[in-house]
Amino acid sequence: MNAKSKQRIVLKVGSALIAPDRQGCSSRYLLAIAQFIVRCRGQGLQVILVSSGSIAAGAHRFPLRARDNSTSPEALLALKKAMAAAGQTEMMATWDKFFDFPTAQILLTHGDLRDRERYLSIRDTISTLLEHDILPIVNENDTVTTDALKVGDNDNLSAMVAAAADARSLVICSDIDGLYDKNPHLNADAKLLPEVTKIDGSIYAMAGGSHSDVGTGGMLTKIQAAEKAVSHGIDTYIVNGFKESSFNDLLLGKSPGTLFRGSDTPMLERLHWFTHTVRAQGEVIVATTEEVHSAEDCANLSSDEVLDVKGTFSEGDTILLRSDDGTRLAKARSNYSSRLLKFIAKQDDSKLVDSFTHERSLIAPQDIALLSPKATPMEEKS
Ligand SMILES: Nc1ncnc2c1ncn2[C@@H]1O[C@H](COP(=O)(O)OP(=O)(O)O)[C@@H](O)[C@H]1O
Numbered sequence: 001m002n003a004k005s006k007q008r009i010v011l012k013v014g015s016a017l018i019a020p021d022r023q024g025c026s027s028r029y030l031l032a033i034a035q036f037i038v039r040c041r042g043q044g045l046q047v048i049l050v051s052s053g054s055i056a057a058g059a060h061r062f063p064l065r066a067r068d069n070s071t072s073p074e075a076l077l078a079l080k081k082a083m084a085a086a087g088q089t090e091m092m093a094t095w096d097k098f099f100d101f102p103t104a105q106i107l108l109t110h111g112d113l114r115d116r117e118r119y120l121s122i123r124d125t126i127s128t129l130l131e132h133d134i135l136p137i138v139n140e141n142d143t144v145t146t147d148a149l150k151v152g153d154n155d156n157l158s159a160m161v162a163a164a165a166d167a168r169s170l171v172i173c174s175d176i177d178g179l180y181d182k183n184p185h186l187n188a189d190a191k192l193l194p195e196v197t198k199i200d201g202s203i204y205a206m207a208g209g210s211h212s213d214v215g216t217g218g219m220l221t222k223i224q225a226a227e228k229a230v231s232h233g234i235d236t237y238i239v240n241g242f243k244e245s246s247f248n249d250l251l252l253g254k255s256p257g258t259l260f261r262g263s264d265t266p267m268l269e270r271l272h273w274f275t276h277t278v279r280a281q282g283e284v285i286v287a288t289t290e291e292v293h294s295a296e297d298c299a300n301l302s303s304d305e306v307l308d309v310k311g312t313f314s315e316g317d318t319i320l321l322r323s324d325d326g327t328r329l330a331k332a333r334s335n336y337s338s339r340l341l342k343f344i345a346k347q348d349d350s351k352l353v354d355s356f357t358h359e360r361s362l363i364a365p366q367d368i369a370l371l372s373p374k375a376t377p378m379e380e381k382s
């Protein structure tokens with residue numbers, strides 16, 4: 001990590017702040033956020049903005065269709081994508097008006113981030129923009145995404161971007177003060193957690209979904225994002241973006257909401273990308289947990305240890321290694337397609353198996369990430 005990139009901050013802004021009334025973009029909350037960005041840059045920080053809100057901002061362009069209850073799910077999805085396309089330009093124009101420095105639009109899908117070559121290209125572009133004092137504004141490319149291609153929410157996207165940019169901190173601006181021990185919209189006695197030192201099942205259990213009709217994911221996706229970011233050494237804040245005081249506090253070095261402190265022992269860059277950004281396209285079931293203890297065990301997996309192959313994947317795709325009792329063991333890259341792997345695993349003829357595997361192991365040794373046995377929702381999503 002070079003010293004310069006440690007000065008980077010990623011700011012994620014939720015839809016409710018962009019278009020609070022679904023009547024196009026509003027400067028009501030964005031002014032304070034824009035001032036925060038200007039002041040961060042004034043302090044020598046490089047800022048990357050991850051801005052949600054294209055759908056919320058574009059909704060008012062489709063008043064009749066959006067209110068029509070008879071619209072099919074397919075037509076609704078097409079409508080959302082059209083709203084995103086129309087709203088994205090409006091949102092970029094709105095942000096642009098606040099600044100006397102240039103902004104640049106970056107639209108990404110998960111398909112871009114999980115491909116190593118494209119990922120590295122995204123990283124280079126972000127760095128080049130920052131070196132030229134241009135503010136990158138990132139959003140998911142909602143118009144082209146499908147279920148298989150999308151990240152699905154901008155909390156996780158912002159953590160992936162923060163890791164790619166090697167940021168020092170990630171600030172997630174929401175419509176609430178931070179993470180509470182239970183959903184405060186449903187529980188009057190909910191308490192705010194000022195700091196979370198360890199993200200485990202008990203933290204995920206506190207998170208509920210979104211109550212608004214513009215937010216995506218609620219607290220669950222924010223915790224997933226924090227888990228991704230802290231393992232990269234990135235301090236992650238969830239703050240209330242409606243309150244100007246949140247930004248004043250942050251500038252004074254105070255945490256106005258919930259802080260998840262970045263790990264002192266961050267994962268290696270490629271391993272982090274593989275663990276937290278790439279998703280598995282299929283599963284390989286092995287006989288017992290005992291067989292996979294280390295990355296070396298994975299790399300040496302033999303065909304008779306493979307019990308089953310699930311899903312359809314190609315050579316070079318990422319797979320999840322699971323034991324037959326369901327334990328998640330590792331994420332790894334397969335050297336074989338699912339069809340060929342199934343065929344090899346079924347063979348009793350060891351000579352035939354050897355003819356396939358003597359030059360190439362089943363699992364590619366350079367990309368293996370061991371997983372903790374207790375799956376968290378973050379891992380289930382990866
Ligand atoms: N434990 C919790 N603490 C705080 N908010 C929670 C919790 N569980 C669920 N929520 C919901 O998450 C919402 C914030 O997420 P979301 O609606 O997706 O907004 P954003 O647009 O900021 O991403 C809160 O307003 C609240 O309704």
Ligand SMILES: N[C@@H](CCC(=O)OP(=O)(O)O)C(=O)O
Pocket residue numbers: 013014015016051052053054055056084139140142152153154155214215216217218
């Ligand atoms: N990409 C979508 C936003 C998705 C999203 O995560 O929204 P939010 O929960 O408001 O941050 C859009 O621009 O409308």
